[in-house]
Amino acid sequence: MSAADIPGATGLEPPGSPALRRLRALKAESWIMLAGILAIFAALLAFLALPLYALLKKSVEDDKGAFVGLINFQEYFASAGLVTSIGNSLTIAFLTMVISCTLAFTFAYGLTRTCMPFKRMFRALATIPILAPSLLPAISLIYLFGNQGVIKGLLFGESIYGPIGIMIAMVFYIFPHVMMIMVTALSTTDARLYEAADALGTRPMRVFFTITIPGAIYGIVSAMVVAFTLTITDFGVPKVIGGQYNVLATDIYKQVVGQQNFSMGAVVGLVLLIPAVFSFLIDRHVQKKQVALLSARAVPFHPKPHKMRDTGLLIFCILMSVFLIGILGMAAYASFVTFWPYDLSLSLVNYDFDRVDPNGWSSFYNSLKMAGFTAVIGVTIIFLGAYMVEKGQNFPKLRGLFHMLAIVPMAVPGLVLGLAYVFFFSRPENPLSVFYSTMAILVVCTIVHFYTVSHLTMLTALKQIDKEFESVSSSLKVPFYRTMFRVHVPICLPAISEVMMYLFVNAMTTVSAVVFLYSPDTKLAAITVLNLDDVGDTAEAAAMSMVIVATSVTVRVAHGLLMRGMNARHSAWRQR
Amino acid sequence: MARKSKTKSPPKRAFLEIRDVSKKFGDFTALTDITLDIVEGELICFLGPSGCGKTTLLRAIAGLDYQTTGRIYQKGRDISDAPPADRDFGIVFQSYALFPNMTVAKNIAYGLVNRRMARKAVADRVQELLELVGLPGSDDKFPAALSGGQQQRVALARALATSPGMLLLDEPLSALDAKVREQLRHELKDLQRSLGITTVMVTHDQEEALSMADRIVVMSDGRIAQVGTPMEIYRNPVNAYVADFIGxxxxxxxxxxxxxxxxxxxxxxxxxxxxxxxxxxxxxxxxxxxxxxxxxxxxxxxxxxxxxxxxxxxxxxxxxxxxxxxxxxxxxxxxxxxxxxxxxxxxxxxxxxxxxxxxxxxxxxxxxxxxxxxxxx
Missing domain, CATH: 2.40.50.100 (RNA polymerase II/Efflux pump adaptor protein, barrel-sandwich hybrid domain)
Structure with missing residues (x-):
């Protein structure tokens, strides 16, 4: 039967391009999808891309806003003091990277490749630093090694105020991040490789260098990159314990907050952006390669007992835990000491923040509010964004563009983001300037700052959901948003809760981005720590840090209980 | 739209007419000038090795992926550019795509609840469907508690719940083990025959196609190699490719x-x-x-x-x-x-x-x- 016999079925195309016809045939729900993508896209544009552009623009302007080309950069590189900071920053970042990666690799090796006891406990202990602001280890080190430090003698006359202090505090602060990457890298291995090596009679050293290291190499590189970036962009540690030792991060602060030299601040910000973007690109590249390393048929590795190795690593992990607990414990102890070092009796006098700071406890309530808003609003936006990227049916180009934009925050240090916000939102002609110095801008800035990791977590969760659900749903004529609420949200609850906790804890502890953006009414707890330390109220700063730690721990425990409860209630369908 | 003024009494048209449908993914041509009529009430199989374009054609019929050029008519209506929700079909996927957080009954009722049916009517329809697919009493179970074959039946019930005019099956049996597959083959065919529902099934399993289909469309490299009853295709393959592929x-x-x-x-x-x-x-x-x-x-x-x-x-x-x-x-x-x-x-x-x-x-x-x-x- 030929097509021409049947009227109307000639296969002739009706007028108009197919894309246009399909756009016209779209139902209301597709317009909702489009509106959603556009809204979130516009938000990321307004709160990420445009501020960064404002920063770029500022760096080629003078203080009055006139275009001056690269004069600011010339001035920057002519100033010996500022250029020294680059050298200092690179030195510190490099050494911290080497030390922390060596320690974290050994620790992770103990957790994944030995039969030592208490692995779960060690792992939990190693994540403690995440719950504290980066200011905490610096304050703690002052109590341990400072001018009136308890074990000052261990430094043999060297001062803790400077590179040594920065490095020790940074190693503490970034340890969990680096350690977790190392654990993942060492966990993804194929036991069959080791069995093959064993069968061929390979010596353990050779196995280590020909199988273990190559298998984990991408993770190791990734961990090194993360360590380097976190160190070079962190602001709290060098601010508290850096003394006269200048680094890029403190330069930005001094230029902007101290000297009100915004153009120079922008230049330093851009200089700081370079290593961050560079390491971000390396990391992306390496992560892509990592995926292909493990085939679906790999056999999981189970270590066999080996007395010497197990004992050695157990001792190492104990020492490392003593270091981590010691730092935290010192801060905790100092926060309860009535008047260091003259009256060592314990009291809560340092927790009476209202005595030393006009904002006192209210800054803590501000932090709670900010973290709460960040968690709730952030998770909503991040979920919807990830859903549209992963499950959207139409507009593939727009979705791809949005996904690219969502990855950018990872490459932008908090200080740079905060500075960019200052330039963008403080200008009165910007209609969005109503946000400036409100709680809202702190929330938005924090969500953007931590967007990428949350976005990727959500994306991973959504990827595991059958991709045909949308097809089933539209064949049953059920709009996508209904299926999203009834199916995707319940299935993603663990990831949603995880992201909320991540956002909350980071909002509690972050200093770098918000330090430029707070107003007296919206001062946050972590910033109060900074100010208290600045004016010499170190004990109160330690106390406020402990309040932050306690809050993070509470949220973490609540999250754990929630997950357990959820698993019990949904056990009928969750454990497949 | 295009056909209204041509003739007054058109000859009987096929249930589904596919006219010169082509599909390109970038430089890769997945379908080339597919023209095919599907008769009301028949079970037609798209058969071919992986990559031959059979699933692409099914997804074009469903509107899940649009063809690049060509038209598709269902009961004379041009559905070429219609979104899936504007077409009249139920679909069962290889993975079944059952909602893991809903019970069997809720899965089956998923498309019904949206139609503002009375609660009682929905419950009755669910029971009816559960009996139809041979799973009475499984209402409150979650998909994870069911065997592969049972999940497949639930997916079928869900697809049939809204009484669609056409059933699309994308490799419906290939995730099952051999014994269950054979049994379900018969049940599926019986069910299709008793409901008289026009069904398009995609499969790479020639045995499945030979035993179930009223007609088979053998595909290769994005083209139709042969269309015919299983016996015709087996006895009189049109070329060495079909002869080699079948039996x-x-x-x-x-x-x-x-x-x-x-x-x-x-x-x-x-x-x-x-x-x-x-x-x-x-x-x-x-x-x-x-x-x-x-x-x-x-x-x-x-x-x-x-x-x-x-x-x-x-x-x-x-x-x-x-x-x-x-x-x-x-x-x-x-x-x-x-x-x-x-x-x-x-x-x-x-x-x-x-x-x-x-x-x-x-x-x-x-x-x-x-x-x-x-x-x-």
């Missing part, structure tokens, strides 16, 4: 000689008249015969010539034996024949023995040798 087939390469005979090595095989006419002397051809069509008993019955062959190998396959016969002392040209156990015993066939066989003319398929079509499959 087992012997391919004997040879050259046309005089008098409608093909020379395959030392053998001279007489072709039936119709087949012989299509070729000239000296043409390279492939002579095909199915293993079960190699004749041993009552050879006088066939006018074909007798050949004496050596048995190279005997493979015991349960209900029958697969015997490899030497054609020309040449390893490349062997003839595979399936013999019943009975016959094996009667003729006392063992490796290294001799056997007289005939290749009955009306069972032969002859194609021009274009270098395709492999050894016997």
């Amino acid at each position: 087992s087939m012997n391919f004997l390469r040879g050259r046309m000689g005089a008098g409608g005979q093909v020379k395959v090595g030392r053998l001279k095989i007489a072709l039936p008249e119709g087949a012989a006419k299509q070729f000239a002397k000296g043409d390279d051809v492939v002579v095909c015969i199915r293993p079960e069509d190699v004749a041993v008993r009552n050879l006088e019955r066939f006018k074909a010539k007798k050949f004496t062959m050596t048995i190279n190998d005997v493979e015991f396959l349960g209900s029958f034996c697969r015997v490899t016969l030497d054609v020309d002392g040449d390893k490349d040209a062997e003839l595979v024949a399936d013999f019943s156990i009975n016959l094996m015993r009667d003729f006392n066939l063992v490796r290294g023995g001799k056997l007289d066989v005939a290749l009955p003319g009306r069972r032969l398929q002859v194609f021009r040798d274009e270098g395709q079509g492999g050894e016997e499959s």
Whole structure:
């Protein structure tokens, strides 16, 4: 039967391009999808891309806003003091990277490749630093090694105020991040490789260098990159314990907050952006390669007992835990000491923040509010964004563009983001300037700052959901948003809760981005720590840090209980 | 829209008309000019190896991926650019895509609840469907608690719940193990026949297609190779590709000689008249015969010539034996024949023995040798 016999079925195309016809045939729900993508896209544009552009623009302007080309950069590189900071920053970042990666690799090796006891406990202990602001280890080190430090003698006359202090505090602060990457890298291995090596009679050293290291190499590189970036962009540690030792991060602060030299601040910000973007690109590249390393048929590795190795690593992990607990414990102890070092009796006098700071406890309530808003609003936006990227049916180009934009925050240090916000939102002609110095801008800035990791977590969760659900749903004529609420949200609850906790804890502890953006009414707890330390109220700063730690721990425990409860209630369908 | 003013009383149109549908993914052409009519109430199978475009065609029919060019009409209505929700079909996926957080009953009711049906009516319909697919009493179970076969039935019930005009099945049985698959094949076919629902099924399993389909569409490289009933396709494949893909087939390469005979090595095989006419002397051809069509008993019955062959190998396959016969002392040209156990015993066939066989003319398929079509499959 030929097509021409049947009227109307000639296969002739009706007028108009197919894309246009399909756009016209779209139902209301597709317009909702489009509106959603556009809204979130516009938000990321307004709160990420445009501020960064404002920063770029500022760096080629003078203080009055006139275009001056690269004069600011010339001035920057002519100033010996500022250029020294680059050298200092690179030195510190490099050494911290080497030390922390060596320690974290050994620790992770103990957790994944030995039969030592208490692995779960060690792992939990190693994540403690995440719950504290980066200011905490610096304050703690002052109590341990400072001018009136308890074990000052261990430094043999060297001062803790400077590179040594920065490095020790940074190693503490970034340890969990680096350690977790190392654990993942060492966990993804194929036991069959080791069995093959064993069968061929390979010596353990050779196995280590020909199988273990190559298998984990991408993770190791990734961990090194993360360590380097976190160190070079962190602001709290060098601010508290850096003394006269200048680094890029403190330069930005001094230029902007101290000297009100915004153009120079922008230049330093851009200089700081370079290593961050560079390491971000390396990391992306390496992560892509990592995926292909493990085939679906790999056999999981189970270590066999080996007395010497197990004992050695157990001792190492104990020492490392003593270091981590010691730092935290010192801060905790100092926060309860009535008047260091003259009256060592314990009291809560340092927790009476209202005595030393006009904002006192209210800054803590501000932090709670900010973290709460960040968690709730952030998770909503991040979920919807990830859903549209992963499950959207139409507009593939727009979705791809949005996904690219969502990855950018990872490459932008908090200080740079905060500075960019200052330039963008403080200008009165910007209609969005109503946000400036409100709680809202702190929330938005924090969500953007931590967007990428949350976005990727959500994306991973959504990827595991059958991709045909949308097809089933539209064949049953059920709009996508209904299926999203009834199916995707319940299935993603663990990831949603995880992201909320991540956002909350980071909002509690972050200093770098918000330090430029707070107003007296919206001062946050972590910033109060900074100010208290600045004016010499170190004990109160330690106390406020402990309040932050306690809050993070509470949220973490609540999250754990929630997950357990959820698993019990949904056990009928969750454990497949 | 395009057809309203052409004629007053159009001839009866097929349920689904696919006209010149092509699909490109960048530089890759997944479908080329597919034109096909699907009749109301039939079960039609798209059959082909992976990458032949069968799933792409199904997704174009569903509106899940649009064709690049071409039109699709359902009951005369142009649905070429309609989104899936504007088309009238139910679909079952290979993965079943059951919502893991909902009970069986809620899964089945998913499309019904949206239609503002009364709660009682929904519950009744769910019960009806559960009985239809043979799962009464499973309402409150979660998909994870069901076996693969049971999940497949729930997915089917969910697709049928809204009484769609057409059922689309994307490799519906391939995730199941062999025993369950065979059983569900029959149930699915029975159900389809009793409901009389027009069904399109995509599969790469020829056995599944042969046993279930009313008609089979064999596809290769984004084109339709042949459309026909299972028997037509099995008995009269249009080319060596189809012959090779469906069932087992012997391919004997040879050259046309005089008098409608093909020379395959030392053998001279007489072709039936119709087949012989299509070729000239000296043409390279492939002579095909199915293993079960190699004749041993009552050879006088066939006018074909007798050949004496050596048995190279005997493979015991349960209900029958697969015997490899030497054609020309040449390893490349062997003839595979399936013999019943009975016959094996009667003729006392063992490796290294001799056997007289005939290749009955009306069972032969002859194609021009274009270098395709492999050894016997």
